[in-house]
Amino acid sequence: MTEKQGVILVNLGTPSEATPSGVRAFLQEFLMDKRVVGIPHLLWWPLLNGIVLPLRCKRVAHAYQQIWLAEGSPLLVYSQAQQKALQTLLGGQVIVELAMTYGQPSLQDAWRRLKAQGVTQILLLPLYPQYSSTTTASVADAWQRVMANEHHVPSYTLLGQHYQFPAYIKALADSVRREGFAANWDDLLLFSFHGIPEQYAERGDPYPQQCKETAEAVARELGLSASQWQLSFQSRFGKQKWVEPYTDTLLRQLPAQGKKRLYVVCPAFSVDCLETLEEIAEEGKETFLQAGGEFFHYIPALNADPGYMQALASLIRHWLSRVQC
Ligand SMILES: C=CC1=C(C)c2cc3[nH]c(cc4nc(cc5[nH]c(cc1n2)c(C)c5CCC(=O)O)C(CCC(=O)O)=C4C)c(C)c3C=C
Ligand SMILES: [Fe+2]
Numbered sequence: 269m270t271e272k273q274g275v276i277l278v279n280l281g282t283p284s285e286a287t288p289s290g291v292r293a294f295l296q297e298f299l300m301d302k303r304v305v306g307i308p309h310l311l312w313w314p315l316l317n318g319i320v321l322p323l324r325c326k327r328v329a330h331a332y333q334q335i336w337l338a339e340g341s342p343l344l345v346y347s348q349a350q351q352k353a354l355q356t357l358l359g360g361q362v363i364v365e366l367a368m369t370y371g372q373p374s375l376q377d378a379w380r381r382l383k384a385q386g387v388t389q390i391l392l393l394p395l396y397p398q399y400s401s402t403t404t405a406s407v408a409d410a411w412q413r414v415m416a417n418e419h420h421v422p423s424y425t426l427l428g429q430h431y432q433f434p435a436y437i438k439a440l441a442d443s444v445r446r447e448g449f450a451a452n453w454d455d456l457l458l459f460s461f462h463g464i465p466e467q468y469a470e471r472g473d474p475y476p477q478q479c480k481e482t483a484e485a486v487a488r489e490l491g492l493s494a495s496q497w498q499l500s501f502q503s504r505f506g507k508q509k510w511v512e513p514y515t516d517t518l519l520r521q522l523p524a525q526g527k528k529r530l531y532v533v534c535p536a537f538s539v540d541c542l543e544t545l546e547e548i549a550e551e552g553k554e555t556f557l558q559a560g561g562e563f564f565h566y567i568p569a570l571n572a573d574p575g576y577m578q579a580l581a582s583l584i585r586h587w588l589s590r591v592q593c
């Protein structure tokens with residue numbers, strides 16, 4: 269029997285509409301994942317539903333409204349663009365599907381479509397360049413839940429991370445150059461990554477280390493000296509300590525240190541979303557300018573950038589060449 273291959277690009281998920289009820293449905297599923305919030309369910313469920321969601325949903329829905337596109341949530345729209353671009357690049361070699369860990373399009377439906385076309389070998393490609401137990405491992409968990417109902421489980425591979433591939437680093441560096449960062453002596457490049465609770469890192473989550481290696485590799489590719497770039501972590505949630513330095517704190521401090529011209533790139537995000545378009549490009553810019561900054565430029569996520577799509581297509585072809593022999 270000849271084997272047929274399929275790729276599932278997996279991103280986090282996003283509300284289906286920019287309303288408090290749309291946000292509630294999304295956050296309810298996302299924040300009940302033990303990989304994301306590690307508090308025992310018996311304690312966390314009443315806290316989440318009684319306090320966190322009622323306080324958060326209206327404000328977050330308003331934030332989504334600021335960035336919403338005519339076609340829907342940016343995270344979904346740009347992930348769909350990546351899926352189409354990759355399918356075009358790979359032609360008939362492999363079928364490319366898109367799924368979300370939480371919400372729609374579901375992993376279950378993506379698998380159903382591939383199975384209906386006779387696919388027997390799967391590459392799960394999380395749209396997270398760096399591995400984290402809070403994101404990549406949740407993709408593995410969600411896949412296990414889908415597979416739990418299968419009598420004939422296909423062969424599958426999970427691509428844990430792709431930050432270390434030279435073509436990805438080059439695509440990132442090219443995007444920084446294209447957006448006008450010219451390594452002038454007074455311009456600073458800030459790599460702002462989504463954060464994780466510090467405790468997760470202490471337990472062995474390699475994410476902060478992989479973020480550091482990503483930033484170092486891009487800085488090297490751009491020929492930057494140590495004073496021309498910094499790294500920070502954004503998007504904290506809850507009261508516990510998260511990995512440092514914090515992006516919002518740094519944005520307030522940099523102007524007083526003489527760093528008044530800033531370019532910000534967010535390499536943890538394969539596509540633009542709430543955390544880049546609202547938290548950084550809007551709120552972050554305001555924070556920096558109010559603190560005395562003079563120039564702030566957000567460098568968009570790679571989205572369906574041709575160099576990035578070529579990088580992912582070669583990773584997929586590499587997988588194909590291994591499973592087809
Ligand atoms: C404990 C909470 C959270 C952890 C841990 C976390 C890790 C994490 N998240 C991403 C990527 C994304 N997060 C996004 C939104 C988002 N994240 C959290 C919380 C945690 N994330 C919340 C509560 C939200 C929703 C917005 C809000 O209520 O503030 C998104 C954007 C989704 C969108 O619809 O645009 C992405 C993408 C990574 C990469 C990561 C760990 C490495
Ligand atoms: Fe997040």
Ligand SMILES: [Fe+2]
Binds near residue numbers: 504547
């Ligand atoms: Fe945020």
